[in-house]
Amino acid sequence: MNEILETLPGTTTQSLQSDEPKPEAKTRDEFDVEIDGTVGQPFVDNPKMSSRNCDVFYAEKQAIFDVNVDIGRNEIIAMIGPSGCGKSTYLRVLNRMNDTIPICRTTGTHTLDGEDIYAKDQDPVLLRARVGMVFQKPNPFPKSIYDNVAYGPRLHGLTSNRSELDDLVEASLTKAGLFKEVKDDLQKPGTGLSGGQQQRLCIARAIAVDPEVILMDEPTSALDPIATAIIEELMDDLKESYTIAIVTHSMQQAARVSQRTAYFHLGRLVEVNDTDKVFTNPEHQLTENYITGRFG
Numbered sequence: 001m002n003e004i005l006e007t008l009p010g011t012t013t014q015s016l017q018s019d020e021p022k023p024e025a026k027t028r029d030e031f032d033v034e035i036d037g038t039v040g041q042p043f044v045d046n047p048k049m050s051s052r053n054c055d056v057f058y059a060e061k062q063a064i065f066d067v068n069v070d071i072g073r074n075e076i077i078a079m080i081g082p083s084g085c086g087k088s089t090y091l092r093v094l095n096r097m098n099d100t101i102p103i104c105r106t107t108g109t110h111t112l113d114g115e116d117i118y119a120k121d122q123d124p125v126l127l128r129a130r131v132g133m134v135f136q137k138p139n140p141f142p143k144s145i146y147d148n149v150a151y152g153p154r155l156h157g158l159t160s161n162r163s164e165l166d167d168l169v170e171a172s173l174t175k176a177g178l179f180k181e182v183k184d185d186l187q188k189p190g191t192g193l194s195g196g197q198q199q200r201l202c203i204a205r206a207i208a209v210d211p212e213v214i215l216m217d218e219p220t221s222a223l224d225p226i227a228t229a230i231i232e233e234l235m236d237d238l239k240e241s242y243t244i245a246i247v248t249h250s251m252q253q254a255a256r257v258s259q260r261t262a263y264f265h266l267g268r269l270v271e272v273n274d275t276d277k278v279f280t281n282p283e284h285q286l287t288e289n290y291i292t293g294r295f296g
């Protein structure tokens, strides 16, 4: 994996410190490359989630164009691409978070274990317990650490007494790598924790309802390298039990944590491949331009 990291811009390896002139960043309009479907391997056997013919509109403006992709079981799939290319919009399709934006309209077929998540009888609140989400900015509720984690299990009636709830809170905080740090402070406000701790609290809160999939939208972009490393390690443990889709602007992070990588460009899904392949031998010119830093 080190070889991959060395090929990425932003790393302080020797090859990048040489005197060779850096390729000049180009603007969007300078790229006139056809995007015709998705290259690579967007589909897998027995997927955990899948989307077919996904378009997303904000009022009249189309943000996602005909995305077709599967998300494999117990895999971490990274979603990368320039700002505004639709990564967050597509991620929110997967747990119907876009339903909360009145002007947003999603089309296509989207399934979780083969079940249509946009079916009329599908309750979005229950769906979001199965497909949890962690946001860029840690957003603990203005409640105690304990109540933050207990919130979902209480809402969904997952435990029948206080001692079961205590156990679930402890187990979730432990899985999120936070329990040791907060075990004596469970009644203190979640908002009083450091940024990295708050993000782990939000992961504990997502885990507490025993989701099947966790969507993470730039979960470490507000964190320092140490807190980032802790969360990345945690993701590696979590993938044993969950499927994870992570949006990241850090190609190093995508290379470190994910098994497959999806490259979005101007609302289109250009390429999906094994992460090693995307970062060493991408199939599409646009993917290559992006990972080599030739995209301004």
Ligand SMILES: Nc1ncnc2c1ncn2[C@@H]1O[C@H](COP(=O)(O)OP(=O)(O)OP(=O)(O)O)[C@@H](O)[C@H]1O
Binding pocket: 058, 063, 081, 082, 083, 084, 085, 086, 087, 088, 089, 090, 101
């Ligand atoms: N709530 C909204 N209302 C209207 N348009 C929106 C909304 N959210 C996103 N968009 C538009 O949809 C397109 C895709 O945005 P999105 O936030 O999904 O991109 P992104 O790839 O996540 O970008 P970033 O890397 O900056 O987070 C953009 O053109 C954006 O302006």
Ligand SMILES: [Mg+2]
Binding pocket: 087, 088, 089, 217, 247
């Ligand atoms: Mg985004």
